[in-house]
Amino acid sequence: MRRLIPVIGLMLAVPLGAQQHDPATHQKHMVATSQSNKAIDGRQLVKFPEQMKEHTLANMRDHLLALQEIQAALASSDYDRAADVAETRLGMTALTAHGAHESSKFMPKGMQDAGSAMHRSASRFATTAKDASVTGEIKPAVGALAEVMGACVSCHTGYRLQ
Numbered sequence: 001m002r003r004l005i006p007v008i009g010l011m012l013a014v015p016l017g018a019q020q021h022d023p024a025t026h027q028k029h030m031v032a033t034s035q036s037n038k039a040i041d042g043r044q045l046v047k048f049p050e051q052m053k054e055h056t057l058a059n060m061r062d063h064l065l066a067l068q069e070i071q072a073a074l075a076s077s078d079y080d081r082a083a084d085v086a087e088t089r090l091g092m093t094a095l096t097a098h099g100a101h102e103s104s105k106f107m108p109k110g111m112q113d114a115g116s117a118m119h120r121s122a123s124r125f126a127t128t129a130k131d132a133s134v135t136g137e138i139k140p141a142v143g144a145l146a147e148v149m150g151a152c153v154s155c156h157t158g159y160r161l162q
């Protein structure tokens with residue numbers, strides 16, 4: 001997990017660099033871009049049948065939407081909703097609903113592992129969010145959400161479909 005931190009740093013550096021037109025920041029932005037391009041070049045191409053690829057990418061867009069809905073729910077202290085979105089759209093429950101079992105046959109082992117890590121960590125987040133509705137303590141849930149996003153980042157760093 002610790003080796004993911006620079007990657008997250010790069011992802012943050014890019015939009016910051018794009019917004020501020022200070023030349024020094026721009027320089028940093030250029031460095032970040034060339035480094036992240038290097039990372040992109042190293043991704044392994046995984047061949048999915050065309051329809052499965054389209055289905056997977058649509059699913060991915062829903063993953064991002066789910067993260068946004070979870071954050072909005074956390075911000076309004078709607079912990080049960082945050083837990084529900086995580087479990088049904090990203091967690092162990094989502095695993096069967098999304099036909100992930102089908103596509104896992106086409107995935108290299110490392111990609112399968114990143115997928116399982118995402119499903120498991122999303123279900124763990126759901127539990128932490130439910131705890132937050134009792135304790136009012138949100139930090140463990142925020143930390144658990146960072147682990148879910150870590151699984152997104154780790155798979156995206158290693159693999160591509162096109």
Ligand code: HEC
Pocket residue numbers: 057058060061063064067090111112114115118148149151152153155156159160161162
């Ligand atoms: C098991 C691997 C894996 C996991 C886990 C994963 N993704 Fe992806 N995702 C991919 C791959 C592979 C692509 C295609 C990238 C490419 O071909 O350039 C992708 C693409 C995407 C896209 C672009 C979709 C499009 O229309 O092009 C989004 C958005 C996305 N993922 C969001 C997420 C989010 C958010 C998470 C975590 C909640 C996540 N993904 C977890 C593998 C994964």
